[in-house]
Amino acid sequence: MIRTLLALDGALVRGALSCVLAAEDDISVVAEVDRGDAVRPAVRAQRPDVVVADLDLVAGDASGPAGACPLLLLAHPRRARGLRGMLSATRAVGILGSDVTPQRVVDGIRRLARREAVLDADLVVAALHADGPLTSRETEVLSLTAAGAPVAEVAVSLGLSCGTVRNHLGRIARKVGARTRVEAVRVAREAGWI
Template identity: 60%
Template sequence: MNGALIRGALAFVLTTQEDIEVVAEVERAEDIAPALRAQRPDVAVADVKLFGAGMLSGRTVATEPPPVLVLVDPRRPRVLGDALRAQCQRLGFLGSDAAPERLVDAVRRLASGGSVVDADLVVAALSRDNPLTPREVEVLEIAAEGWPVMEIASKLSLSPGTVRNHLCRIAGKTGARTRIEAVRIAREEGWI
């Protein structure tokens, strides 16, 4: 889904509240620290994908960073680890599919010094097993090397249609839109 559309929808939901003002929206991770320095918000809301380079740490913000509500795709809860390793002191975690009321409540709780942890995300992050069958793992490992469907089929003595079916099921199980994304997700999760 389009990042600008999601950001706009989040901003709209938050601005409908009398006690919440959206002071900035940024598209790229490298724009976060300058926006935090310039706007000094009470709470920042960020997609978990923006973590990794310490973008919300005190080192890059040059002041005490605000609490951060981290939105996590519930289909990929293991990426919580990246956010947990970030050096921001106060993090809250909420599924990116949460109802608007939960988002508003989470922002208010963080602003008042409370904590926010979506228990379902934590449980999923700790217990998610590999959803791929052994054959799907084989198909994806070969696909990860860049081989086209015909070559994958030949290497595994399968028909091209069967390989396409496996790739389709893999995409569904990983929540990926492309084969490359499925490979990336499976590697991040430790499935291949």
Template identity: 60%
Template sequence: MIRTLLALDGALIRGALAFVLTIEDDIDVVAELDRIEQVESAIRSSRPDVAVVDSGLYGTGRSAGTAPHYEQPCPVLVLVDTRRPRALGGALHSRSRNVGFLGNDVPPQRVVDGVRRLARGEPVVDAELVVAALNTESPLTARETEVLEIAADGSPVVEIAARVGLSPGTVRNHLSRIATKAGARTRIEAVRIAHDAGWI
């Protein structure tokens, strides 16, 4: 039986994946978490064979895909937001053999297969995700890059507009397009993603 820990943001997604895994004869979900801080103690108490972790949690406070703050005692399958795979570029270059990567939009059976393969010590990497992660070309225009670099220091829209010679409305439009390209929900998140990807 493959003892599996889930650390995923969102109770609905976590519950659905737990259901998919537990209907398999050889997989047992021993813990379900929504915060990375809970993982260390949960691993000590439940002793999973594999942990399935959301990249948003796995990368909290650091570049996505880098090692979490606790010593990693079991293989980890990281489910990556496919809208922003570039943040995993460095991790894919130097990744441990017991860390696998799949897009968070893969069919559930791919996650089941990934858990089994990691438990056997086999590599798990989504080829399309690797290609996207290693493609470091920025999707931002020169003007969008300029706007985002100024926004990175916390400057308000009016100040950004004055510094680049644009109207505040145009700056807001640039920030909106930047967020869309980065797959971000906020300006702060867009700055972090762009920085991790090497766009700024």
């Protein structure tokens, strides 16, 4: 029996996949979580054989949210940039598009349990070539802004003046075609640049 943990945002998708997996004779869902910070504790408590996770939920955990447990990431092609860190941080990882059929997820779980590769070639190529228009400094500024830091806090964190941070935010908005900082954050997140 392949013990599986689901770490997916959205009760409908998580519940539907759980039902699909429950119909399989060799797979059982041992836990379901909907927050990235709940993955590690659930892995420690349930000891799954495979974790199926939404990239957006676990992308911030650069050390690998599932530890040594194989991780099957479901990612949208526009968010492929977030895969770069996960590919190097996690020892056993599989990657599938978030729009694949449930049967591909079932097959991916089985393959990862056998320690076989599970890769969506289009997503891997997108991850390797997902360079955005933002400089590394602009990415830092926007990431801190996206986390809710006000201009003054971003300035202190990065050793910049408030005016320089505002200039960066203005340039970022123009580069991504946004009218506001909030819109710039949304566009950058959807494109996988932050």
